[in-house]
Amino acid sequence: MSFIYRTRYVSTHTLPLLSLSQVVVGVVVESCGYSGGSGLGLSPSLKEQQQQQPRARLQRMESVPPVSRVAIFGGTHGDEMSGVCLVRHWLSDAGEVAAEISRPSFSSTPVMGNPRAVQHCTRYIDTDLNRCFTHEQLAMEVKEDTPYETLRAQEINRLFGPKGSDKAFDFIIDMHNTTSNMGNCLIVSNSADIVVLHMARYMQDICKSAISPVFLNEMAGVERCYASSVSKHGIGLELGPQPQGVARADVLIRMRKLVTTALDFLHLFNTGHEFPAGSLEVCRVTERIDYPRDSHGNLTAVIHPDLQDRDWEPLHPGKPVFLTLDGATVPYKGPSVTIPAFINEAAYYEKGLAFWATQREMLHFPALRVHGQASQAHI
Amino acid sequence: MSFIYRTRYVSTHTLPLLSLSQVVVGVVVESCGYSGGSGLGLSPSLKEQQQQQPRARLQRMESVPPVSRVAIFGGTHGDEMSGVCLVRHWLSDAGEVAAEISRPSFSSTPVMGNPRAVQHCTRYIDTDLNRCFTHEQLAMEVKEDTPYETLRAQEINRLFGPKGSDKAFDFIIDMHNTTSNMGNCLIVSNSADIVVLHMARYMQDICKSAISPVFLNEMAGVERCYASSVSKHGIGLELGPQPQGVARADVLIRMRKLVTTALDFLHLFNTGHEFPAGSLEVCRVTERIDYPRDSHGNLTAVIHPDLQDRDWEPLHPGKPVFLTLDGATVPYKGPSVTIPAFINEAAYYEKGLAFWATQREMLHFPALRVHGQASQAHI
16 A cells, blocks of 8 residues: 555664665664664665665655544453443443544444453453454354354454455554553554554654554564454554553543544544654564463563563663562573563463563655545645 | 450541440540541540550450461462462472471461462452351352352361361461552451451561551451451451552562561461560451442443542542543542542452442550460560
8 A cells, every 4th residue: 555664773783684685675774772863884875875765755645545434442352441441431322422432524433342251351251352353263164162252253354344355444443451561552563554654643743752652563474363453444552551350540541532532633634634754663573572481381480670660661681571489580581672562461471471572663654645535734 | 365455546527426335345436637646535534534444454465375387378369469479389399388488386388279260360260269258158068050169168168277166277378469559458357366466566567668557357247258267367468559460570579578577477476475565557447439330330430540549548528539431520428538448459340349448446455475385585
């Protein structure tokens, strides 16, 4: 759909490992530390030469069809209470969609993602719903022992998809909570989706420092399996820290602000506003780090106090990551600095994940406007 | 077993409602605000006259049999991870009890309270185990549909009780976590248990400001139903804030300190140390406050940001307690100032409990020493 120009921020430790092929396909590796600076391991003239061609392509204007149907999911995980409370509230509004999520240029549909899990205030009944939206699972034959969440994913796909088709809803906003200190995190799963990138940048502009870095959960060769992948475009809102099964007012207020800001963006887009070319810093997942465990799979260590709650802060090799039950400190053994995310998320213990290692990357993308409408204004 | 002299701290609002009968049975009501001060609504001479008789009885020395068997429970709720991790660690120590919990004068037994719930990382399987230890449930006939936790409670009663008998274990320390900002809270369920009161005061002395007020969960006419009620003496350790299913290192470290301090106390007691007469401030539960709910029982409001995380801080009538989903503030409607506890605990949503209202009360108790041993030292 669009051309995205990437600048990847890595430490100087990894620079020699990267080949010129990454430049050829449009990825330029810069060594910048962790503040988005410009310190580059290449000479200025070579840098300019490499960037000239892809950057020229950013000058074009992308036009994309308007958004007509938007679904706002909560309770995709049944114990993440911000979304559960908000969807229930919007659905209870005398059968009409609450004014809070109504916009004149599109329909908004609040959806309780996993109603049975919500009823039991648990993440899921049989399996994690938010990993069920692969084409394979969506096409799976239903048997007696088919997990509830597979059935529900297929139902959601019928109602809001089919995934990857022209009939699919235009946008899904999926509300999540985490026990990690992730702040107001936006989750993007497709770095080629220019509408989502513009939305994220708009939300950063409106909410300023209240927005955490964007978490880019995109891995080569891995199909997107989230509920938000059923629609043409989708974004996840991941707010923390909040315990499972608890609704905190401060997190609820932040969630409302993010949802309404996302809807405002879509309405602006629909009504012809032009969004200029721009950039977005993201943290791209690179590696999953698990806890030390015994032969039974039980934890023999917990997140070290020096790392706890330090999501998004650079983690250097040799710095503490775990504290064993015997009192020993386990250092980070990665080859270079990483940006940890989802540190000590409750639901990830069973997934073998103590935190995600990520790398900063800068995405540059062209201007955006709605297809088929005259331009109204730059914002 | 012992005579406990109570001084109850209440606001002046409630003073006229209390009758002289409470003085006769040994309870003297003082109006002191919230800092344990001495402002009294009665004249000094009357006050002295009322307190003379009960206080005189505090001069005696209570002697109590030594403690020979101590059980340390974790995972009574399967998703409260401090206790789960510690019990698993102690049990994994090559079949021997870890030195950390060993003391020369008694045996220590780590116990996984609800192993099946631990396996599923959930609070319970069928029903809350820590409400199953009433004599009625412990004597209940086993049928096909008997809840798993009833069976487990009966098993625990066989292993560590029978409750109320001479054969019961001497002491159970039960480790819990809460999502509420309760700090390092000690839970006492029997204000007549002088060993537990002395232990709590000792732990406050050793841990100083790290200990929160003691939560006295004792209600007239209500049988104690906790796991810690199976043994002759028992105490609950309730540490927060920590999400369900998450093990935080800082909370784990605090839990270890409390457990080892409690064991140190028991060893000192066993070895003949005399503990002088003293006092302990407790917060006695007075009322359960539920969330505003709709006709289906679903929440229509959450804890107000002004109250969130303010466990143990005085809550005045008219101050905010809830924020509705419509944005309205619901004030506290109680008749007088209360001390809220367990604000926004995840597991209490289903119990119809947004927080406990409590009142401060001062318990005065006589000196303690072990029965049948010569005195060694005052501490």
